[in-house]
Amino acid sequence: MKNLYFILLLLVVNGCKKSEDGKVEVVPLAPTELKATVISKDQVDLTWKDNSSNETGFKIERKTDSGNFTEIGSTAADLTTFSDKTVSLNTNYTYRVHSFNQVGKSVNYSNEVSLKTINVPTLFTSRIDLVSSGAQSGGDITSDGGSAITARGVVWDTKPNPTIALSTKTNDIGTGLGAYMSNITGLTANTLYYVRSYATNSAGTGYGNELTFNAILVPTLTTTEITNITPSDAESGGTISSNGGTNIFSVKGVVWSTNSNPNIGLSTKTNDGSGAGAFKSSIKGLKANTKYYVRAYATNIAGTGYGNELSFTTSENFVFGTVTSATGRIWMDRNLGASRVATSSTDVEAYGDYYQWGRGADGHQKGTSAITNVLSQTDVPQNSSFITTNKLPRDWRSTPNNNLWQGVNGINNPCPSGFRLPTIKEWEEEVATWSKKNRIGAFESNLKLPLSGYRDSEKGNLSVGAGGRYWSSTTVRDINLNDFSDYFDFANNFVFVGLAPRSEGNCVRCIKN
Missing domain, CATH: 2.60.40.10 (Immunoglobulins)
Structure with a gap:
């Protein structure tokens, strides 16, 4: 009975107050159902249940680990939420709330809630393996720090402790805990690199242990x-x-x-x-x-x-015979690419192919090959098209090369093994033995040269039956320092030796070396 009386006395003394109009006022009831939620690395949100109708507001208290509670903020009446934006990473906090009015604070506190704020992820860097593209590493995330992983990968540099501020990093697909693999590329051979895995959440970026390797790339x-x-x-x-x-x-x-x-x-x-x-x-x-x-x-x-x-x-399996000319030299008995020895000056089957000077048998020499105006940057064009141009020196190659058809070992010698292009001097010596210096003499000679014509250097058009144009291996530089090649030409009433642009398509008659 004495205990009950003591409790009632405390309530009268501490929890009640008489207002000016004579009414008795009491302290508000304590809030209940306090909850705390980690929102981000620097924010925890609190909510609670309001059990009174006479509070002036609520006061929030907090402590860390085994420390003492201190007040960190307050709210107005009926407001049951509070955001604590003064938290630190990876810290244990305990919260409690009480209500208050002009009489005093609630006799009790709310329930206490404890939590640990989020931290950056924890992870390890995987071993480094050298591969053909550079290297492979990765990471193994053992803790997400209490917040979802938003990015992960590895970062590398030639200096220690690389960070994600560098561009030399990966962003590997996937989230959550566990291992992942990363490809390290763009390396410089024989260079020491420092590598760290990383993972990012809302608290920031955590890094794994640092590893090093010396870059060995494929040749x-x-x-x-x-x-x-x-x-x-x-x-x-x-x-x-x-x-x-x-x-x-x-x-x-x-x-x-x-x-x-x-x-x-x-x-x-x-x-x-x-x-x-x-x-x-x-x-x-x-x-x-x-x-x-x-x-x-x-x-x-x-x-x-x-x-x-x-x-x-590869060139065709070209079947041919040989003839000995009046000069005693051994020649092929037909034009390169021809299916037979000419039976007349206008024997189409004996015309053969139309080579641009210096090119090999890559398909461009066929009279029906495709046409392009894109010059080649190399001695062997990476296509089989006939290359046309109207710009001096009208060469199919962007930079002329005078050594492409020089002798049996010429870079692009199109002739069969043991044969080569004749020089212009050798052509002139053959013509000197002809009885007639025209198409008749050309056909009546042991070479039986037909009026095979030529293919135009600017448009790629084929013109046959009126004249015969045959390449020599001889190169010429004109007074303007343009490089051309000599050719041998004949028609009804003449034999002619001159220079021609190398993008022109002329016939080839090979001579034995």
Whole structure:
């Protein structure tokens, strides 16, 4: 009975007050159902239930771990939410709320709620493996820090402690805990790199342990232009410009196929040793009149690097005989590409092909080949089109090369093995033996030269039956320093030797070396 009386006395003394109009006022009831939610790295939101109708407001208190509660804010009457924007990362907080009015504060506090604010993710950096494209690493996220992962990957630099402020990073698909893989590219060979995994949430970015590696890349190389093309063989090679950071080469060579992008998984490849620098490769076992794609390759401990892809078309299996001219020289008995020895000056079957000076048998020489006005940047154009131009020196190559048809070892010698283009002097010596210096003399000679005509250098039009134009290997530079080539021409009433633009298509009669 005494205890009950004491409690009632406390309520009268501490929880009640008489107002000026004589009414008795009491303290408000305490709020209940307090809840706390982590919103971001620097905000926690609180909500509670209001159990009174006479409060002036609510006061919020907070403590960390085993510390003491301190007031951190207040709200007005009937307002049951509060945002704490003074929190720190990765910290344990406990909250409680009480109501108050002019009499005093509620006798009790609300329930206490405890939580831990979010942290940046925790993760480890995966081991680094060298691959052909550079390197592979990744991360293993063991904690998201209490907030969803929004980005993850690896970041690298040539200096320690790289951060995501750098552009040298990956952004790998996926969220959540666990391991992920990242591809490290754009490296410089023989360079030390520092790597860290990273993961980002609303609290910020966490980093894994730092690893280092010395970049060893696949070799960098170019493919050598294809030369000495025959129905069954060709020559190419490559030049290794970068060893990728190691001098250890297991093999190098060229690989070819009738499909684009051949790789060393094919059996059609050469093995040309293991050193650095330039190398030559012999391509054998080809089919006649077939287009092939070629790439140089070199392999080191990081993998296999490939040179640029080139293409070429093998020449036809050309059947021909030989004749000995009045000068005692041995010639082919027909024009290159002709199906037979001429039976008359206008025998269409004996006209043969129309070569642009210096080009190989890549298909452009056919009278019906496609036409393009895009000049070639290399000795072996990467197409079979007839290249036209009206700009001096009217060469199919952007930069003239005088060495393409010089002798049996000329870069693009289109003649069969052991044969070559005649010089203009050799043509003149043949004409000197003719009884008639015109088309009649040309046909009556042992060479039986037909009026095969030519293909225009500017438009690609074919003109036949009126004259015969035949290339020589002789090159000429005019007074304006433009490079041309000499050709031999005849018609009804004349024989002529002159210079012609190399984009013109003329016939070829090969002479034995």
